[in-house]
Amino acid sequence: MKIMLDDLSGPEIAALIREHLQGMAEESPPESVHALDLNGLRRPDVTFWSAWEQGELLGCGALKELDPSHGEIKSMRTASAHLRKGVARSILAHIIEEARRRGYRQLSLETGSMASFEPARQLYAAFGFEECGPFADYTLDPYSTFMTREL
Numbered sequence: 001m002k003i004m005l006d007d008l009s010g011p012e013i014a015a016l017i018r019e020h021l022q023g024m025a026e027e028s029p030p031e032s033v034h035a036l037d038l039n040g041l042r043r044p045d046v047t048f049w050s051a052w053e054q055g056e057l058l059g060c061g062a063l064k065e066l067d068p069s070h071g072e073i074k075s076m077r078t079a080s081a082h083l084r085k086g087v088a089r090s091i092l093a094h095i096i097e098e099a100r101r102r103g104y105r106q107l108s109l110e111t112g113s114m115a116s117f118e119p120a121r122q123l124y125a126a127f128g129f130e131e132c133g134p135f136a137d138y139t140l141d142p143y144s145t146f147m148t149r150e151l
Helices: 011-027 087-101 115-126
Strands: 002-005 046-053 056-067 070-078 106-112 130-132 144-150
Touching (some): 002 087, 011 056, 011 070, 046 087, 087 106, 087 115, 106 115, 115 144
Parallel strands (some): 070 106
Antiparallel strands (some): 002 046, 046 056, 130 144
């Protein structure tokens, strides 16, 4: 698996982001969907990576800088054909390493609170993330689980 910076211009990544946004919209009311679209992922405060193997897109993830010491994980998504193969684990490890390299002291994320998000919450917990209150511009939301960890 090769994890690389992605400029979000390829059709494969556009399709995966559409799938991601559709999945979020099916699980949560519109005001509770915090996923970024392609334009949001292209902002200068967001770095985006995709994971590939033999020309096939496996998944993606992004890191948003909240301030010089705090980053947020965004757009973690594994392609449906590659679920439970360690793709998300590899991308998450890559993002954490990049956050450390940047000198961030804290890394946070927002994910769903519903049962379908339990595998994601378990993955984040395995990497040392703990539930916390809302951060940045988030507010309490019954559809959200907020997690953070010190680096």
